Amino acid sequence: MLLQMHDIHKSFGPVEVLHGVSLELYAGETLVLAGENGAGKSTLMKILAGVHFPDSGNIKIDGKNVALRRPQDAEGFGVATIHQELSCIGAMSVTDNLFLGREVSSVGFLNRRQQRKEAEAMLRPFGLDIDVNKPVEAFPIAVRQLIEIAKATSRDARVIVMDEPTSALADPDVDKLMGIIGDMKSRGAGIIFISHKMSEIYRVADRIMVMRDGAHVATATAADMPAGLLIRNLVGRELTGQIPAPPPLEPDAPLTISAQQLSVRSATRAESWLVKDVSFDAKRGEILGFAGLQGSGCSQVFLALYGVLGRLASATITFGDLKHLPRSPEHAIASGMAYLPSDRKEEGLILGMPISSNVTLASMPRYSPGGWMRNGSERQAARRHIEALRIRATGPDQPVGSLSGGNQQKVLLARCLETAPKLLLLDEPTRGVDVGAKHEIYELIGRIRQQGTTILLITTEMPEMLGLADRICVMHRGEITAAISRESATQENILAAAMGKGTDH
Amino acid sequence: MKKLLAHPGFRAVIALLLVWVLGSIFNADGTFFKWGTHRDTLRQMSTYGILACGMTVVIITAGIDLAVGSILALSSIIFTKLAIHLGLPAPVAVAAALGGGSACGFLSGYFISRYGMQPFIATLAMMVFARGVAKYVSQGQKVSTYVQQKDGSYAYVDPPAVMNFLNEGVFNNNLAVVTILFAVSALLTWILLSRLRWGRYLYAIGGNEEAARLSGVPVNAMKLLAYGFSGLLAGLAGLCQAAQEMQGDPEAGVGYELTAIAMVVIGGTSLMGGRGGVGLTIIGALTISYLEKVLSINAVGEANRLMLTGAIIVGAVLFQRSRRTA
Numbered sequence A: 001m002l003l004q005m006h007d008i009h010k011s012f013g014p015v016e017v018l019h020g021v022s023l024e025l026y027a028g029e030t031l032v033l034a035g036e037n038g039a040g041k042s043t044l045m046k047i048l049a050g051v052h053f054p055d056s057g058n059i060k061i062d063g064k065n066v067a068l069r070r071p072q073d074a075e076g077f078g079v080a081t082i083h084q085e086l087s088c089i090g091a092m093s094v095t096d097n098l099f100l101g102r103e104v105s106s107v108g109f110l111n112r113r114q115q116r117k118e119a120e121a122m123l124r125p126f127g128l129d130i131d132v133n134k135p136v137e138a139f140p141i142a143v144r145q146l147i148e149i150a151k152a153t154s155r156d157a158r159v160i161v162m163d164e165p166t167s168a169l170a171d172p173d174v175d176k177l178m179g180i181i182g183d184m185k186s187r188g189a190g191i192i193f194i195s196h197k198m199s200e201i202y203r204v205a206d207r208i209m210v211m212r213d214g215a216h217v218a219t220a221t222a223a224d225m226p227a228g229l230l231i232r233n234l235v236g237r238e239l240t241g242q243i244p245a246p247p248p249l250e251p252d253a254p255l256t257i258s259a260q261q262l263s264v265r266s267a268t269r270a271e272s273w274l275v276k277d278v279s280f281d282a283k284r285g286e287i288l289g290f291a292g293l294q295g296s297g298c299s300q301v302f303l304a305l306y307g308v309l310g311r312l313a314s315a316t317i318t319f320g321d322l323k324h325l326p327r328s329p330e331h332a333i334a335s336g337m338a339y340l341p342s343d344r345k346e347e348g349l350i351l352g353m354p355i356s357s358n359v360t361l362a363s364m365p366r367y368s369p370g371g372w373m374r375n376g377s378e379r380q381a382a383r384r385h386i387e388a389l390r391i392r393a394t395g396p397d398q399p400v401g402s403l404s405g406g407n408q409q410k411v412l413l414a415r416c417l418e419t420a421p422k423l424l425l426l427d428e429p430t431r432g433v434d435v436g437a438k439h440e441i442y443e444l445i446g447r448i449r450q451q452g453t454t455i456l457l458i459t460t461e462m463p464e465m466l467g468l469a470d471r472i473c474v475m476h477r478g479e480i481t482a483a484i485s486r487e488s489a490t491q492e493n494i495l496a497a498a499m500g501k502g503t504d505h
Numbered sequence B: 001m002k003k004l005l006a007h008p009g010f011r012a013v014i015a016l017l018l019v020w021v022l023g024s025i026f027n028a029d030g031t032f033f034k035w036g037t038h039r040d041t042l043r044q045m046s047t048y049g050i051l052a053c054g055m056t057v058v059i060i061t062a063g064i065d066l067a068v069g070s071i072l073a074l075s076s077i078i079f080t081k082l083a084i085h086l087g088l089p090a091p092v093a094v095a096a097a098l099g100g101g102s103a104c105g106f107l108s109g110y111f112i113s114r115y116g117m118q119p120f121i122a123t124l125a126m127m128v129f130a131r132g133v134a135k136y137v138s139q140g141q142k143v144s145t146y147v148q149q150k151d152g153s154y155a156y157v158d159p160p161a162v163m164n165f166l167n168e169g170v171f172n173n174n175l176a177v178v179t180i181l182f183a184v185s186a187l188l189t190w191i192l193l194s195r196l197r198w199g200r201y202l203y204a205i206g207g208n209e210e211a212a213r214l215s216g217v218p219v220n221a222m223k224l225l226a227y228g229f230s231g232l233l234a235g236l237a238g239l240c241q242a243a244q245e246m247q248g249d250p251e252a253g254v255g256y257e258l259t260a261i262a263m264v265v266i267g268g269t270s271l272m273g274g275r276g277g278v279g280l281t282i283i284g285a286l287t288i289s290y291l292e293k294v295l296s297i298n299a300v301g302e303a304n305r306l307m308l309t310g311a312i313i314v315g316a317v318l319f320q321r322s323r324r325t326a
Helices: A039-048 A073-078 A094-098 A110-124 A140-155 A171-186 A196-206 A227-235 A296-307 A329-335 A345-349 A355-367 A375-389 A405-418 A435-452 A464-466 A489-497 B002-005 B009-023 B035-060 B068-084 B091-112 B118-137 B163-168 B177-195 B197-207 B211-214 B219-244 B258-269 B280-296 B304-323
Strands: A003-012 A017-023 A030-034 A057-062 A064-066 A079-082 A159-163 A190-194 A207-212 A215-221 A255-265 A273-283 A287-293 A313-319 A322-324 A336-338 A423-427 A454-458 A470-477 A479-485 B147-150 B154-156
Touching: A017 A030, A017 A039, A017 A190, A030 A039, A030 A196, A039 A079, A039 A159, A057 B154, A073 A079, A079 A140, A094 A110, A094 A140, A110 A140, A110 A171, A140 A159, A140 A171, A171 A190, A171 A196, A171 A227, A196 A227, A196 B211, A207 A227, A215 A227, A227 A489, A227 B068, A255 A296, A273 A296, A273 A454, A273 A470, A273 A479, A287 A296, A287 A464, A287 A489, A296 A313, A296 A423, A296 A454, A296 B147, A329 A336, A329 A435, A345 A405, A345 B211, A355 A405, A355 B197, A375 B163, A405 A435, A435 A454, A435 A464, A464 A489, A479 A489, B009 B258, B009 B280, B009 B304, B035 B068, B035 B177, B035 B197, B035 B219, B035 B258, B035 B280, B068 B091, B068 B118, B068 B219, B068 B258, B091 B118, B091 B163, B091 B219, B163 B177, B163 B219, B177 B197, B177 B219, B177 B280, B197 B211, B197 B219, B211 B219, B258 B280, B258 B304, B280 B304
Parallel strands: A017 A215, A030 A190, A030 A207, A079 A159, A159 A190, A287 A454, A287 A470, A336 A423, A423 A454
Antiparallel strands: A003 A017, A003 A057, A057 A064, A207 A215, A255 A273, A255 A313, A313 A322, A470 A479, B147 B154
16 A cells, blocks of 8 residues: 555644545555545645644555655655646746756756756656746646646656646646556556546546545445445535525516626636636526536626626626626626625725724715715614624724624625625625524525525535525536526536536536 | 723824933933924924825825925926926916826826836836936926026026915914925825725725725725825925925935835834824824934934934834734
8 A cells, every 4th residue: 555644633723624534545546536625635635745734643655654744744755746726936947847946956056958858858748848948937827737747747756646637728638647647557656636527537536535524435446436426425414404495586576687698708818718608697586506616617707797807707788777797896886786705804804994994895985975984874884784783893993803704704794785785796605604603694695685685696515505596507617507496406416517517518 | 091002103102202201301401492493393394294194195005105205306396497487476386396296196106006016116117207307307407596697697586485485484483384384284184094085995905905996996096096195295395395495406305205104104104004194194203303303403423313213213113013913
């Protein structure tokens, strides 16, 4: 056995994210590690790469106990990781990136010629015939990804971790990668492969290991775990039933928004689409869910609707008087939209400001007629929200940064509601929120819906999606692969469509 | 008491009080207790103080404006050229100088907001550019009241009334007119930051620009406003400078931007943006100016004065930071 991770526990702060996970990897095999977002795959792999240190459990390589305290330790034991995010240094040349940290030098001086020759040799198996003196950022993302793979695989690595290595690759490059994986296997290396794509999983896998909620669920050979069983293993848990069932929609409710051929171009890659010709509509008081795995384009749809993407986005929409996408968030808010970003600290709240200023920020004109601030009415509004949303705070002047996550999220929701929107875009409304606050937010969403506001919802939590949404658009690589009604939605058919096995695709 | 200690202005005031205590002890045979000393301190700090007011607004948006010293010189040249050489009426000369200053500020703001340029770079470029314009307009010469006549000879002319007025005192010459202008600038800045919607937007941008943008704050327009306002006040400072020197000087104002930044920072406004205010800047300006004054009435040499001032800036900022971590 090449690698054995046994009973790994890991906590971040008070939250345990890995509850005793074990993993075994044999020489010459590919193990696919599968799990939904947040299942703990990445944490486990970061432990293997020496980025995190486990709280308990042990790791054996070639039967010997090893302590991986730093990335260099992992490298020393022959563990190579290809990260999901590209980790090349863009401004440095291809050669310098390939040799970063293990430069070929004599008496302290770089031997550039030798490095260059070796670099070209390293890239040859990938069919990359490029100028290795050019900076990495001069090449398209697919090439960068291949450079990264070449860097990881060239170091005589025995254990190679690939975290969604094909996310930026086109089919011919994927074929090359598969060939290289074959070579590495025959050389006796073991490969741990993380992917969300069904077709790819069964193409590459010798065995499949499924994780869910920080625990090991099942491991079997690819033949013993067909797609149906894999999806059941991935989803696993039952609905908790904590989301109050919404009353049925009025059957003849008018459409609030209709969007045709919504497309979003990539800002970094020409001729590449993050979202391509997506069309949908939503009625008054309807909750329309957008489900998809990472890179599916759901968030891009929201940003486009909210006027953030400018010329990168295009669509024909019908929303109030709007015929086109709003020019800016300002314009979107004035037209009757509100947006709750998924990352409340980076994109949502102004942590140093008091609750009152955060609540009214998107509705400033109402609190400053003629441009002059009305601090009194502003604080009154904040008090109203503190009471209505049960925000636990000392008063409207408390800085938002000192509130708990759930209460911060409520402040952010209060800002959205303060604009009295007709269309509310919620991106992960309960991320990083404790169970109690979650429940309160679900109730609140129910109340908003009943008042006739249309809600578009993104959430990676399946029970939340199934419990809240009236209809679910499932997206895969920028396209809607299925539109499923509340009655027929199951975790299985959503996940299947999100992995590209759509019913109408 | 705890609330008082937590107030951002509290430590700034302590620093100022320390300087005053220092002045009372080393009072240079009672010089420090004469009103004239205080009047002069307030007069001498006014030009810098006006710049610091504009700088406060820019720094609250998490920006910086390095161009204010050069804009001051350009404004002084525009003003004296029009008022002395061309003999245009005072309102025209004043408006042109203020307009020129604002235009420079708006231009910096345009490149920062429209093209996402770093404020440091954009205003550094404006610092060089405005200095160039000032030298071009003045042909590298000081613009004084010693003017070439129609027959080709040179003679002194009477300075325009507006320059004399700006250089005078009020209340029996107990307070300089430029000090009043500083007070008015501070008041305008306070209204902008604390009483107008725009002020809320400026703080929001400095606190979290992305969040502000997604909340519908017109980020680009607000940045234009901030740098335009800073340019306007730099133009006003140029008027004061020209009146006090009775001439326009294309070399004036070198390094003033750094003094203005120091005043803002010593007051306790964070260079990270989002917090602070003009009240703090006034305290910071007083602290620096009184420190200089106390050192100079005690005949401390310039070399020692500069070294001490540098040390005090570091000390004051460390003092401010200990508050935030405490």
